[in-house]
Amino acid sequence: MSDPYPAGSPYPAGSPYSAGSPYPPGSPYSAGPAAPGTTAPSYGVPEQRATGPVPDTGPAPDAGPVPDKGPALDTGSVPDTGTGSAPAAGAARPGGRDRYLDLLRSIALVRVVVYHLFGWAWLTVLFPSMGVMFALAGSLMARSLKRPARGVIQGRIRRLLPPLWAFAAVVLVLMFAGGWDPGRDGDGTVWGWLKVLNYVFPFGAPPFPWQIGSKSGLLEDTWAVQAAGPLWYLRAYLWFVIASPLLLWAFRRAPWATLLAPLGLTAVVGTGLVTIPGETGNAVTDFAVYGGCWVLGFAHHEGLLQRVPRYAAVSGAVLVMAFGLWWASGHLGPDGWDLNDIPLAQATWSFGFVVILLLYSPSWQELPGRLARWDKLVTLSNNRAVTIYLWHNMLIMATVPLIDLAYDVPFMQNEGAVAALDSTYTLWMFVLVWPLIGLAILAVGWVEDIAAKRRPRLWPNGASSGVSSGAPGGGSGGASSGAPGGKRGRGGSRKRPR
Secondary structure, eight states: OOSOOOOOSSOOOTTSSSSOOOOTTTTTSSSSOOOTTTTOOOSSSSSOOOOOOOOOOOOOBBBBOOOOOOBBBSSOOOOOOOOOSSHHHHHHHTSSSSSHHHHHHHHHHHHHHEEEEEEEEHHHHHOOOOHHHHHHHHHHHHHHHHSSSHHHHHHHHHHHHHHHHHHHHHHHHHOEEEEEEOHHHTHHHHHHHHHHHGGGOOOOOOOOSSSSOOOOOOTEEEEEEEHGGGGHHHHHHHHHHHHHHHHHHHHHHHHHHHHHHHHHHHHSSSSSSOOOOOOHHHHHHHHHHHHHHHHHHHHHHHTHHHOHHHHHHHHHHHHHHHHHHHHHHHHOOOTTTTTOOHHHHHHHHHHHHHHHHHHOOOOOOSSOOOGGGGGGHHHHHHHTTHHHHHHHHHHHHHHHHHHHHHSSSGGGHHHHHHHHHHHHHHHHHHHHHHHHHHHHHHTTHHHHHHHHTTOOOSSSSTTTTOOOOOOOOBOOOOOOOOOOOOSSSOOOOOOOOO
């Protein structure tokens, strides 16, 4: 297979944009030693990330992550209560959350976590979480922009930053305690420390060391790479939020040109036809790959998709998706059919997939039938999407030392028991990560309420009020990272966070 990024490409070897891999052994991104003294590249086009992916939560914001190397997150968790004309066909009904969109966001978050844990490339085809979550966030952004743009942007940023600061405080303390010196690892002392500000305002890529230990000895030496992986989504989300007033203005004047322009841009910057150096190139590629999905959110809210004959829209979407798979078949990366490694395939497949999801959007005010049993979890995951997206990678890693304790239990001291645990190691990680995510929601999830100027809640699943509130979108995620191996060399997948 030929590398779409030829020699001389500005993207470092091992980035999602070129072949090779500087990632250290045990990194979820690939095998091989990292180049000394370098900072990690952005994870390019999804995931998160899975995860992976923040929804519109009130008078002002898909979490994501963060998330398809992430999941996408919309930063908020209550419905937009601003005044304005009734939504166009296909938009959420007035007076409450669109539970169909909330369900999609929850599915995207779960898919991001599963992808980052198991690393199954086919999940990027089965459900392109990051494209879905950016589309949901775009729809909610269009809804909010009935109000003055400046206030809407400020509200989105306000809902995004405090959860990031809580996460960054823990990560930075651990990295500095491990001896990390940003000035030594960066492009010079001053510039290296200035890059740390991306943990405060994620306009660029936050730096982190390729290898660093922990005083507790519980985390393996690539934990910082994996923990910071989902942060690519916050940068992309921030860029989309800031650009949304201009994008919506352009969409209302030239809807089809604005809708299709990101796919054209991806064909230029996502295939190596034109390369943009460094992190700027990574950010532009992310923007292009998911720009079509973001603008599809506008089209959903404005009713454009519903004005197109359904047979024509579905036929067009299927053709675009077929092109994406055809392109992927000739540009398979090291992980095969992982669309996170193939920008143009990711963009076109996600675009067509989202068109079909939004065309059949039933705009539920309540989850119907058997889906109703999941109502509380859907509400909780939407209200805590940013928290789930930001923390899930670290929590996946945290399962490793817990599972490794089992090797010291007396009845495990035989080859059969050890072999059984070896063969089910990742399944146990999957089982344990959800309680850990629940603990993270209890410990720091309330920061999302503070950011949205609401009364802090420990477990906002709608049970106390009997009302299902909306929440941040998922990230999935965007985005894909994996979990490191255990002390016996076990662990999760080796995927970039998307």
